[in-house]
Amino acid sequence: MLSQFLQFLFSGITVGATYALAALGFTLIYNASNVINFAQGEFIMLGGMLAFFFMQSGLPLPLAILLAIAIPAVVGMLLEKLAIEPARDAEVVTLIIITIGASLVIRGLIQIWLGKGAHSYPAFSGSEPIHLGGATLLPQSLWVLGVTALVVIALWYFFSRTLAGKAILATSCNRLAAELVGINTQWVLLVSFARSAALGAIGGVLLTPITLTSYDVGIMLGLKGFVAAVVGGLGNGLGAVLGGLLVGIIEAMAAGYISSAYKDAVPFILILFILFFMPRGIFGAQVTERV
């Protein structure tokens, strides 16, 4: 009984950590530019697919991982420079369509280059399961959790202790005021896109040995990352992390105890209920709208 529960919990937290990274990516971009980046899921896919490609072509593991994170970061910057920047003042729907267009381009290119098949590569430190309270935990899950925790701590440090981090926070509070005190807001946008692309890619690189990857995994992962970001209250970094874990755990529990066929529907049912009762997410700030 308990061991089964633990088992679901472990798999939920592992997937949830990836959602948390994706949700953090949504949050970073949303804070810097008010854009919801529907291409976020494609960065997760890029991370996994590129890592697979570089390992297959014989690069050592660390180098392959580095490239699989660096290239999506560059793609993120290109997306900002070429597509978001020129359309800055457009309406929400227009920006949503631009990022969806970008996700189609990225997905299409990968499909042409690496084909439609599903791929994987060996886990980083073996696949001998660890037994814990009657349940088993894959070493790769520890990688996912450990790296996610490190990333969250690094981001927290960056935003609360460094000047560059504070410049980004200032930009998200008030772009014009930030410009007036001499912050280069264009640079802030570029860095935010690069960083959230890298976050997504990290999630993809870590998760692939557990769940496989293919050119089209980005859609669902991205949408669930969006759910996680909204659960946490859009723009709230800590909320995004907790939202990601919550979505992952509830999804795994529902798959285990209720119905695995409806696993993918669970995050969306959850978000509808949350939004109906808490229109700004669980951890969202109460704001009064000014007319």
Next chain:
Amino acid sequence: MRVLRRHSALLFLAGLLLLLPLVLPNNFYYDIVIRMAINAIIVLGLNLLIGFAGQISLGHAGFIGIGAYASAIFPTHFGWHPLVAMAAGAAIASAIAAILARPIFRLKGHYLAMATLGLGIIIAIVIKNEAAYTGGPDGMPVAALGLMGFEISGEKQWYWVLAALLLFSFWAARNLIDSPFGRALRALHGSEVASQVMGVDVVRYKVAIFVLSAFFASLMGSVTAHYIGFVTPNIADFFHSIELVTMVVIGGMASIYGSLIGAILLTALPQALSTFEGWETVAFGSILMLCMIFMPRGLVPTLTARFRPNEREDP
């Protein structure tokens, strides 16, 4: 003058639809025109919601799916008449829209996008999973649409059915926009608070337009299902919703002509791109991005502003 122009647009469209069969060489082209008309009718309804009332919906394909599967399931499994099934589908879609509209429209911006997206995805997953009724991911065949012994079959008959439906929708949408109802919608897009102060029941109008667009989406889902004779869950999926929203935005938000142009262009585009073997997705995505970067307001409003700079755009 204005009255004359309104009717001239309607007459022009009627004339075009009457003469079009003279130049359509074969059933392949009929098929494309029929699909354009189906999309145009859905997009007219969706544009009322997104363009005029300013409320985004990223889950509209869900309502189309409800209509399509109602027309597939009720006649096949329960022996209902197709027209009754069609009405039942529209009633279910409208009921879901009506029940969810109030909580959903308390949300704004990205939260609204999230909620409608979620709703659409849930409907698509239910369709995919209830294989006993829906045939699962493989889909299921749909009975022919008949009335008093006469069955609509073949591209040419369907063409006239859809031409009539399109003309009616065009006429209805234009009238609606110029009615007090339409003015209230546009007012609440401009400023909700201001329109509330002026006595517009904001929530009631949002609910009404959401239900109306869901109703039309479901009806056209049924028509699509009968026309093709087969339904698959793709009709309800996220990508279809995005396609429809893209038609609205590329044609031009809050523009009736824009809805027609957007539907025509985006229905034709995949056909035109099919020569790019393998590169269709990349080409489609690039075109979406370029259109939105260089014409963020959509084709019709942008072109109107360029060629008739002094004239207010005619909705």
